[in-house]
Amino acid sequence: MTAMVIPATAVSAQDVEGMDPITINGELPATLEGLPEGPEVEGFIAARGGGQLAITGENGANTTVLVAPATEIRSKGGFLGLDKDRLTADSLLNGLPVKVKTVQWGGGLIATRVKLSNKDLETAAMIRNGTAQRFGEHDTAIAENAAATEALRGRFGDIDQYNIKATTDVYFDTAKWAISPEHQTQLCAAAAEAEAIDNALLLVVGYTDSVGSEDYNQVLSEKRAGKVVNHLQQKCGWAPWRMLTPTGMAEADPAADNSTEQGKALNRRVAVNILVSKAVDSIDHPGG
Structure with a gap:
């Protein structure tokens, strides 16, 4: 259910076009429980890099979120009878529509859950x-x-x-x-x-x-x-x-x-x- 994307150590996002990088000092939290709730982000994945996702919404604005070891990546349903609902970070392909729940941490946002459909995947x-x-x-x-x-x-x-x-x-x-x-x-x-x-x-x-x-x-x-x-x-x-x-x-x-x-x-x-x-x-x- 959890997806290992980046280790819980100090990292700095790569410079990826379409992404507003977040610099992380220290360790990512091992658990996301108790952190202040952030906005729900909906759109498509525009870029990936350094354990971060740039998500473009309907209005064209980009929101960058961290994908931590505790982030859940889930999918439900699918056209060809697929019922897989637990995915890895490799499933987060550019262009996929996603709904992301977040929490606030270190001046940025961490994804608690990334949800997509098998049809889109x-x-x-x-x-x-x-x-x-x-x-x-x-x-x-x-x-x-x-x-x-x-x-x-x-x-x-x-x-x-x-x-x-x-x-x-x-x-x-x-x-x-x-x-x-x-x-x-x-x-x-x-x-x-x-x-x-x-x-x-x-x-x-x-x-x-x-x-x-x-x-x-x-x-x-x-x-x-x-x-x-x-x-x-x-x-x-x-x-x-x-x-x-x-x-x-x-x-x-x-x-x-x-x-x-x-x-x-x-x-x-x-x-x-x-x-x-x-x-x-x-x-x-x-x-x-």
């Missing part, structure tokens, strides 16, 4: 593994420009932002996850469009309307996303390593008003997003 891991495999398979073709290859590898290493090139929506009947013949054709067209874009990845996200319980809709949205992924890979020939882990969002982020039947129909959907990392996109299409 799987997505981040797939990004890292998929892009690494892609470069491995194309090393021969781009060996003539080794310096550019290494630059791309570095930029992909901490990928956390994308340009959305296109989105295809697939719609479903109430409580169903079967794909209509019309939408099957649209999915293969989307895969062909993505295939024509170098370095493109697909991110599939399932949704439901507001009818039914939260737990039921979560499972339903995941089944819809999984069905679309299977079709893209098995019928449309899309390579699995170019597919980010599918996500079910239940009734979150509705596309239309759930108070009408028309709105509910628009919300029973799966969005297939064609993504290219902003870093690579800027290399392929440099500004003037």
Whole structure:
């Protein structure tokens, strides 16, 4: 349950871009009990270094927190039947959305608990593994420009932002996850469009309307996303390593008003997003 990130000795954070370092004099506390409560920080991990996390919130502000030996790193749930809820510091990848409870210590903040979801963790891991495999398979073709290859590898290493090139929506009947013949054709067209874009990845996200319980809709949205992924890979020939882990969002982020039947129909959907990392996109299409 505890995650050993840095020893309880004097440390000074490395100078990491996007992080406002905290200098620690003395030993980190062995227990965080009894320390004054700090704010709850929510956002995504923008940088890591020296046992510290820089978390960027919705307003764009960065908050730096220490991750101590007593910090709990937890996850619950997950799309592929995972129920792991105890994680190590290696799970804290750049770009992951997190909720962090903190306490005040030494003029800074220490994380008491870092919480993330397995769905986000799987997505981040797939990004890292998929892009690494892609470069491995194309090393021969781009060996003539080794310096550019290494630059791309570095930029992909901490990928956390994308340009959305296109989105295809697939719609479903109430409580169903079967794909209509019309939408099957649209999915293969989307895969062909993505295939024509170098370095493109697909991110599939399932949704439901507001009818039914939260737990039921979560499972339903995941089944819809999984069905679309299977079709893209098995019928449309899309390579699995170019597919980010599918996500079910239940009734979150509705596309239309759930108070009408028309709105509910628009919300029973799966969005297939064609993504290219902003870093690579800027290399392929440099500004003037």
